[in-house]
Amino acid sequence: MGSIIEVRQVNKAFGALQVINDCSIQVEEGSITGLIGPNGAGKSTLFNLIAGTFAPDSGRIHFAGEDITAVPSDQLFHRGLLRTFQIAQEFSHMTALENLMMVPPQAGENIFNTWLRPALVHEQELHVRQKAMDVIEFIGLKHVRNELAGNLSGGQKKLLELGRTMMVNARVVLLDEIAAGVNRTLLQDLIRNIQRLNQEMGYTFLVIEHDMDMIAQLCNPVIVLAQGSVMVEGSIEAIQNNQEVIEAYFGNDAH
Template sequence: MSSMIEVKSVQKSFGRLKVINDCSFNIEKGSITGMIGPNGAGKSTIFNIIAGTIPLDTGNIILDGEDVTNQTANALFGKGLLRTFQIAHEFSHMTALENLMMVPPRQLGENLFNAWFQPGKVARQETKNRRKALEVIDYIGLDHVKNELAGNLSGGQKKLLELGRTMMTDSKVVLLDEVAAGVNRTLLKGLTDNILRMNRDLGVTFLVIEHDMDMIAKLCDPVIVLAQGSVMVEGKIEDIQNNPQVIEAYFGSTDAA
């Protein structure tokens, strides 16, 4: 497989604190790659660098063969890279269906000229977006709450809705930030199943930061372990869980006193 994302010798400091230290790894096309590590390992920082939320100091980020180093999140969105958040960012006073319809970029109705002088084109595009939103909301299993205000949905339903929003664009790669946080086990199974389906059916590549090791074990191959701002080890979850370096990084030395 070829690489969807290449992280090359990235470094990032905040003042005198170096958070990312010569970090390099690849995310292969079509993979669901997990990223784990102890608190303070730099997971969120490297995630934000890839997503265009914060700039790196040195190094490069390559997306599908293109150098996108320090491009903005909006620019990366246009190139098919999306991210979700630990806390869902829904439009709470709009329905679940309307939240999905808001996602596609360059909507004609956003332009006042089009709204006044090309209402037919605007209406046709809105009909197309609504049709796709209905397909997506059925796909993710939220059809029964499509007309509910998004602010009234449960935490797990909001996470599903956010995952659905990534399907409203031609996304190549989705960055998932602790998608299991605050989600009950029933809805978590729905989230996991939908991620697997999107990967299988739509070819979406995923990079997942997650503390839920059961979810990582079900979803991810390979798994990257970050420690002190750089990659400690990478491999299958079974090997990672039995790796002495990883055990020590999480739990401290297991040697007898």
């Protein structure tokens, strides 16, 4: 289907530390692409560059054929480029359902609409609530929809964060270590939901993950980042059998 994200010869330094070094990657539309590598390889920085949190020092980033190098993250969000975080960022004093309802912009956020167009505000709130109910059932959290999000388990919070991407018209979702702190049962729920979003709704995913079992289940291709540059790209089987990767980055953990 062609590339939906293209990173072209991007560089990023923080002071004297060169974190991203002449890095180029492509993410094919409709794929679940893995991004792996040791701590300090630059994975999260690359995510932040793609998501508009940072601007690169040089190089270009394209999304769906448009140059987004200088586009801030809030504008990219509304274009359908979203990211999750290693530590879930829920509104802890709101219910799980309310967390989902907070995502899409609503007419009621404008005080004039509240005064002058109350019927529109009410109709939109009902629509958003119904969508949130559909999403929370999809991700398997209907039984905790009225629970404060701060009381959810780590895995449930990750499912909720995935659900938040469904409340807008997402095209690409950047997943940053979504398996961290998640028990094996809920991890399988996460994997199934990611696969369903990919297969049924056409989401493209770029996944940072240290859990190689999850990468093996989900991702093709897999990109190995090292010292801010692409070391190798291919199937997980090819990556796991690449002697250079094994020796430099996985050691005994590769098997």
